[in-house]
Amino acid sequence: MPVLSHRRSHRFAVFAALTALALFSLLLALGAGSVPVAPAELWAALRGEAAGVGGPVVLELRLPRALSAFVTGGLLALAGCLTQVLLRNPLADPYILGISGGAATAALLGIAAGLGGAWLSGCAFAGALLSMFLVFGLARGRGGWTSTGLLLTGVVVAAGWGALISLLLAIGPEQSLRGMLFWLMGDLGQARGWGFGAALLLAGLAAALALARSLNLLARGEVQASVLGVAVTPLRLALFFLASLLTAAAVTIAGSVGFVGLVVPHLLRLIVGGDHRLLLPAAALGGGSFLVLADTLARTVIAPQQLPVGVLSALIGVPLFLFLLRRHGSGA
């Protein structure tokens, strides 16, 4: 069985490379910054045995931030994969269904009311869930639970949130504007709750992997999936709620970080192929690494000034995506 073994070795190589990339990005994130910590000292710093400021900087500042970035990126890329199958569109983004809009509106209200920290996260998560149920209810009310119906409902609800966000920015108190903008662009400077996000990422990945083969079928159309034994409507519902929850967790941690959920699944689909049993874990690892690297750049490129990570992820993501789109456009 040469091809099967080839496939197996290919699989192994892909995951070895992605794991190496993840470790490299995390080490880079821990070491780089205004207080550089050499790789040799990192281990000591992580065990709390480092001398000087390096130890606390690594352990208390950079480690939570790097892990937040990794978890957020993984959540978004995984949600992106699921959304793309749900909407049967390889160019769909996890934000397209209005989840991030709901989270942003609630978070901005929170910022305007002077809330911070865990309260703000709570607002964002509640807003995301509200938007999820709103889209679900409205799409269901349209009769068919179809990709097009869902997409239209989501896009319109997202536009509604967009208007509310503009309104809040227009009438919000002057001193909260900067915080609001950073939240909207996606920022890991205030990131919190990565432990909760990591648990959700692992649980979401496990649930998605159980559905992975069915996703391969759904990507080929409703009829094909049904005749091969997939219960399409329950699967769509599961996908919608799973993708929404993952997106909600991501925006709760870091605000609306753009482009990870769009570019990473697309890029990895070109590398590992369309089999979701490989694509989903690859997206979690690749998305995580991508955002850690973007955030490391965001806080070092014009240090000591820190940029919102969403700016960097979009600045990297947009040209990358356009490049992929041009190549894809000729191939399929």
Place this chain on the structure above:
Amino acid sequence: MSLLSLHGLSVTVGARQVCRDLDLRLEAGQSWGLLGANGTGKTTLLHTLAGLRPPSAGEIRLNGVPLHALPRRQLARQLGLLPQDSVDPMPATVLETALIGRHPHLGLWQWESPADLALARTALAAVELADAETRPVGTLSGGERRRLALATLLTQAPRIHLLDEPTNHLDLRHQVGLLTLLRERVRDQGGLLVMSLHDLNLAARFCDHLLLLFGDGEVLAGPAAQVLAPAHLQRLYGHPIAVVESEGRRAFVPA
């Protein structure tokens, strides 16, 4: 017991009645042709037989068990459908696409075994796509895609094969070759073939039974030799059809 049986089946799509109160038994080993003008509901009837949409009245039984009582996965191990069009918006290779036919036979966490892979390879060889295993589906021609869809169905290995215009995009040699393969397969394995066709000559050659949909809820079902009479065909298509005898075979020509 009939492999597939229709009991008082009524199917409607929009305002159109496809069939009304139809009782029909389809036995193991038979090949049925589904004939009708455009828009008479051939696809709708096939989808109803596949359990993809509920009939407006009556029921369909598979080995005596009502279709709606069977879980989808269990149904998919016994019944397969070749859709009229296949859509592949996501990138995949030819072998991967054939292998999805194994889905209903695999457990939740199970990967395809070497036996599954061998089945897919045999199917690809049967449709003459053995050399195309690693090609992206996006690079295939219309006819090659059609053959790949057939290979997926062969890999699924159901007893009941429902085919929606299987010869679309196929050249003459592949039309005859693949329909021969399918007919022999259902004969040898006690399966069932139900296919919608537009080519009367293929229907006469490959089907032992025919079901004519007249588009007003009226149908005519029976052995091909009886059903294929010029009067029935003229009513079916609203166009006169001449029958030409040549080398012991009947050919149908629009007059």
